[in-house]
Amino acid sequence: MSPTAENNRKVIILAGPGESTNILFHALDAEFGIAHIIVETPVSQQMLLKRRSKKLGYGTVAGQILFKLLIAGPLSRRSRQRLLQIRREANLDNQPLPEERVIRVESVNSAACIAQLQELNPAVIVVNGTRIISQQVLTSVGAKFINTHAGITPLYRGVHGGYWALANSDPSHCGVSVHLVDPGIDTGAIIAQALIQPTANDNFVTYPLLQLVAGLPLLKQAVRDALQGILQLKPAPEGKSRLWSHPTLAEYIRIRRRFGVC
Structure with missing residues (x-):
């Protein structure tokens, strides 16, 4: 499907800044305009950090900061070639967003954002990397809000769902979900899910990109179906729903030593 003026009025993106948003924008723009x-x-x-400390405790947050400084940072630097390989093989475009098409708001839950959504009046809103969206925003327009989550919901809600599945010796749930957005944290009805198959060259910082690659075709199909009014939902996989956070340094070291998960 080539981009048309009609599609321009139907699909918009509501996102936070970052590489995944850039990739998602260019992938959808090529098809939907x-x-x-x-x-x-x-x-x-x-x-x-203040919110996380209140929820998880200062000790846990301190461990998460140490993990980011001592593990995630060095892993990112060592994984540059692998990340580049994944982008090339999947033909991903991570160039900056075209500023002439960007509307900036302080928060997705602000009155300014609601006003923009109502003015644009889209049929589908693709969400990526935002804070939790309020019920007021979700009901402000008649659009379907669709999100791609880096984890198999509802088992692996929150962050780093692929890593935590492997850390729990649960590769059968190491994947990505496309779902409708509700006011909860990754609790919306499931549209589609897919698994990823990490290689020996993959690790904590490459799993999300593999999940994005696996999720993009599912997201495109979900948008097509939503535009045609034929969107179908799937039952959730069996298992305990859990909200996951960032690993601490001690957790990562223990998991790597015990299970070999990088």
Whole structure:
């Protein structure tokens, strides 16, 4: 399907800034012609740490910071060639967003964002990397809100779902989900899911890109179906629903020593 003016009025993106948003935009724009992408300002690191400390405790958050500094950072630098390989093989475009099509708002839950959504009046809103979207926003327009989550929901909600599945010796649930958005954290009805098959060259920082590659075809089909009014939902996989957070340094070392998960 080539981009048309009609599609421009039907599909928009509501996202936070970052490489995954860039990749998602270009992939969808090539097929649907995305006229506008609304980008929110991320929550500050100070506020994130404050909220996380209140929820998880200062000790856990300190361990997560150490993991980011001592493990995730060095892994990212060592994995540059592998990340480049994945992008090339999947023909991903991570170039910056075209500023002329970007609408910036302070928050997806702001009155300004609601006003923009109502003015654009889309049929489908693709969500990526935002804070939790309020019920007020979700009901402000008649569009379907669709999200791609890096994990198999509802078993692996939250962050790093692929890593946590492997860390739990659960490769049969190491994958990606495309789902409708509700006010919960990755609790919306499931549209489609797919598994990934990490190689020996993959690790904590490459799993999300593999999940994005696996999720893009599912997302495109979900958007097509939503536009045609034939979107179908799938039952959730059996198992305990759990919300996962970032690993601490101690957790990562223990899991790597015991299971070999990088």
